[in-house]
Amino acid sequence: MKRDMRKYILRKLVELIFTLLFVTLLSFLLMRLSSVDPATAYAKRMIGNPTAEQIEKIRIQLGFDKPLLVQYGRWVWDLLHFDLGVSLANGHDVWTDIATAFPKTLGIVALASIFQVVFIVIVSCIAFLLPWKLPKKAVRLLCILGVSIPSFYLATVYLDYFAVQKSLISVAGNTTLLSYISPAICIGVFGASFYTPLLMDALEHESNEDYAFYARCRGLSEKRLLLCHFFPRAAMGLVPNFLQSIGLALANATVIESIFSIPGFGYLIVNHVLDRDTPMIHAEVFFLALAIALCNIAADLVQWAIGRKKGVA
Template identity: 25%
Template sequence: MFSFFLKRLLLLIPVFLAVSMVIFMIVHLVPGDPIDNLVQINSTPEQKAALAAKYGLDKPLYQQYAIWLGKALSGDLGDAIILRRPVADLIALNLPHSLALGTLALAFSTLVGIAAGALAAVYKDSLVDRTTMTMILLGSTVPGFWLGLLLIMLFAVQLGWFPVSGARSWDALVLPVLTIGLGGVALVARVTRVAMMETARKDFVMMLHAKGVPSWQIELRHVLRHALLPVVTILSLRIGWILGGAVTVEFVFARPGLGSLLITSLNQRDYPVVQGSLLMLAIAVMLGTLLGDIVQAAMDPRVRERIK
């Protein structure tokens, strides 16, 4: 198992280098100049050039990338141009809010999605199946930012049950978690339903029915357990997706987090903060994929054999 983990970890190194290069190039291709947000209206070209040299923006892009990557590998993500604080400190200040939101949203979408998918699979082609999947499909087609605004209008403005925005109390998490989690419920439920229906056609399931094992035990103890393998794959990918999806949701609910930090920094063309935030999101996706592979390998030895 350790050799499997080591091989998967080594495979992430070229992926990390490629992703870091893409992030750096995309950020620097965005129109605008962060120096314009620092200088005064009547500043001379010499003053702008001095500021550009101070932050290393006067060097060729390949040199800037090499310097940034070298520092990033040592844990130094540079200093924010506008806020004039270490980027690592800004990320450390905002990351806990995004992690709390993402973890709760992932847990919600996992539990509700698996339960809904299992219910639809057990009662396949029935009214329960059609109703469940129709509601899930409708929920997955609503854009997250629009769903967030609808929830604010209904539960915060009209009913007054939850705060409109901010992160001052635990109940401020409810609406953002629902906004992010409902989209994931649809995906998890569909994968669970299909996987359970395929597993139910296996020979060992027919044998269990022939032995007289109660249907509910077969569905819960055997079919659902074997069907969780593709669900784990989806959930591992959703770890990074949820953090990325929280960008717009945090902005809609005016919550602190990587999303709000990223959008603010994009508007200000603050390259170091944008690069650091995007790099953290990319690392979250890679670590989520690695975690999913490890869980899959622990559940199914055939996964370990394929990579030898």
């Protein structure tokens, strides 16, 4: 079994490497196909009204005159040596800016994940224990509504109401941990609305299994069956998909952070795309793809472990 696990992990690592190579190469290709020349954008930002000779000199200085594969090869070589270059917009080291911004995004996503788990577990378990069908239908209706509303629209409405109309939260300068709660809620609404009906269905399925019938005959209460049998079995099947959703939440945070003016990873990406800051853009694409891929690998490993456990059982 250990050998099978090592082979499985090795295969996933190979997939991770090829995924990162493909995504980063695609980033270079899209930058090349863009109508905005990064050398021109940099020259205008530094000089103001540059001549064609000055732009060409900057293009050669930055290496943008080289073929695409040569630029990509140099970038990969520097990446292997932990050198991501310097930002063209502010002159900061790329590693420094990412190390400052990325933890903020991880904090938001972590809070969003906690919010989702608490909401999913509490609402699903309460709905399961209630003997009436109307509350369960109401929960499913609200979940459909939560899935249907885009996160960026929800964040805009949330900010307009609580910040502009009620002045309960700040519109700008959100750098404290408490300020991460609002974007975390906006990010977590979709996942909470998506997985709550799934867990409710899984609990209902477990309650109709043969072991549940025999457990009731032995006198076990519904609450004990829920906590000790139904919930662990039902949740186990949803864990891999939930881990994948964390990776999607990281991507979703890129837009939400801009709306709430939080200087996180997503806020960084938006600003540097507008500035045509190629060293920062390539690094940000790499780390975002790495985070999403790692979440998917974790989900696959959990799924594989669950499958092995069921196979052994």
